[in-house]
Amino acid sequence: MSAKPPASIDALIELLAKLPGLGPRSARRAVLHLVARRSQLLHPLAEAMTEVAATARECLNCGNIATGDLCPICLDDRRATGQICVVEDVADLWAMERGGAFGGRYHVLGGTLSALDAVGPEDLGLPRLADRIETEQVTEVILALGATVDGQTTAHYISDMLDGRTRVTSLAKGVPVGGELDYLDDGTIAAALAARTRL
Amino acid sequence: MSAKPPASIDALIELLAKLPGLGPRSARRAVLHLVARRSQLLHPLAEAMTEVAATARECLNCGNIATGDLCPICLDDRRATGQICVVEDVADLWAMERGGAFGGRYHVLGGTLSALDAVGPEDLGLPRLADRIETEQVTEVILALGATVDGQTTAHYISDMLDGRTRVTSLAKGVPVGGELDYLDDGTIAAALAARTRL
Missing domain, CATH: 3.40.1360.10 (Dna Topoisomerase Vi A Subunit; Chain: A, domain 2)
Structure with missing residues (x-):
């Protein structure tokens, strides 16, 4: 009796659901959103993803994301x-x-x-x-x-x-900028006290 | 001074952030997740998305998602x-x-x-x-x-x-299966009472 979504749609939902922050329900909602906006969103997203899949890799020197052997930071003298x-x-x-x-x-x-x-x-x-x-x-x-x-x-x-x-x-441990002492944990306050600086 | 992610990565983040349930931060996290899992997740997802972009459309009869002119439900006699x-x-x-x-x-x-x-x-x-x-x-x-x-x-x-x-x-209005009266709003209880059925 009950018809399922087309297999290609089901496959896309299943893959999207593996992204952090998305589950099966939100992946289904995202796919319906995409199919309803084929030209504005789905096509550009498919192309962007294909390009990243083809070009993105790890910088051989530092491990940053790069589109070549080395990332822009390692290439910059x-x-x-x-x-x-x-x-x-x-x-x-x-x-x-x-x-x-x-x-x-x-x-x-x-x-x-x-x-x-x-x-x-x-x-x-x-x-x-x-x-x-x-x-x-x-x-x-x-x-x-x-x-x-x-x-x-x-x-x-x-x-x-x-x-x-x-x-x-x-990196120094201490009070974050904009932080209030009242909300900080004891460990942070102790570390900030130990590393106090002269004004 | 501050280096940006490669342009293709930035473009992908921006597009993913338009999905319901994802914002700029979670889109960035999703893209890093994808790039770290290129063969298991990024390549299949790019392919699935390209296929859906090429085939998915609206059923001309009912408006359901279809991969042809008519959806499986409208094709089923x-x-x-x-x-x-x-x-x-x-x-x-x-x-x-x-x-x-x-x-x-x-x-x-x-x-x-x-x-x-x-x-x-x-x-x-x-x-x-x-x-x-x-x-x-x-x-x-x-x-x-x-x-x-x-x-x-x-x-x-x-x-x-x-x-x-x-x-x-x-569709009938009434008490949802598994629902407790105590948690239902007045409108639902009134509708369920008006549409009461003989046991």
């Missing part, structure tokens, strides 16, 4: 400042770039060390980071990792690995 | 029962089909009558619905429209339009 900022993933790299305060290059780990998930130093490209210290005459490695257990474990591992070969620093 | 169920959009048609209780054909309005948004009878394919009464020997038009002001206005308009030409019915 002005960013060879001798500083490398280590981030967990490409979203964090983009967040740093939006800040616009960092002028050097990056190293994207693609995750954090995790004994539970069997993620070791090789999976994060840490040997490649060590190589870059020599080849790019790096004077400072800035760790911009999350203030989580896994993030801090990874930070300590990298710090130990590079000990004596270059300066290793970490 | 067993569904020529003389009953037409009028629904607001394709999502509602799929909801009726999931229920599996209706064996006839559909008429998808694509909206409701609305003076504010200047949606008139022609925009909803109502003349075509009137034509179908003759050509498909329809004995009953079942209105499955939302219990909203616009939905009920549209239902009354259709009922007046088809008056005397065929039987026009509407």
Whole structure:
């Protein structure tokens, strides 16, 4: 009795439902929205997706998203400042770039060390980071990792690995701009107090 | 200083952000998710979307999504029962089909009558619905429209339009299966009381 949507539509719903933030219901709604707007939205989206599928890949040097072997940041000589900022993933790299305060290059780990998930130093490209210290005459490695257990474990591992070969620093912990003390957790307040600065 | 994502990635983020349920932030997250899973997810999704963009269109008879001139329901002779169920959009048609209780054909309005948004009878394919009464020997038009002001206005308009030409019915209003009286609004309880049935 009950007719199903055409197979191609069903397949598209199933694939869209795998995106973070979408489930089966919202994927169905998105597909109906797309089919109702074929020329304005569905065709351009299909083309954009096909192009990204054909061209996007990881920068061989730093792990950023690139459309060639190297990403724009690794290709830009002005960013060879001798500083490398280590981030967990490409979203964090983009967040740093939006800040616009960092002028050097990056190293994207693609995750954090995790004994539970069997993620070791090789999976994060840490040997490649060590190589870059020599080849790019790096004077400072800035760790911009999350203030989580896994993030801090990874930070300590990298710090130990590079000990004596270059300066290793970490983003400051403290009160976020616009933050009110009343809403901050104890750990942040303790860290901000310990790292207090002279006015 | 601050490098942007490649233009093709930016374009994809901007298009994905137009889907219902996704905004700029979640679209960015979705694209990073896709690029990190190129072979498992990005390539299949690009192909599925291209195929749907090339094949999906509206059934010329009922307005359902089809991959040819007519949808599977209009092509199926067993569904020529003389009953037409009028629904607001394709999502509602799929909801009726999931229920599996209706064996006839559909008429998808694509909206409701609305003076504010200047949606008139022609925009909803109502003349075509009137034509179908003759050509498909329809004995009953079942209105499955939302219990909203616009939905009920549209239902009354259709009922007046088809008056005397065929039987026009509407989905019953009452207590939803699994519903508790305590949580129902007064209007639903009043409607359920007025339409009470003998056990």
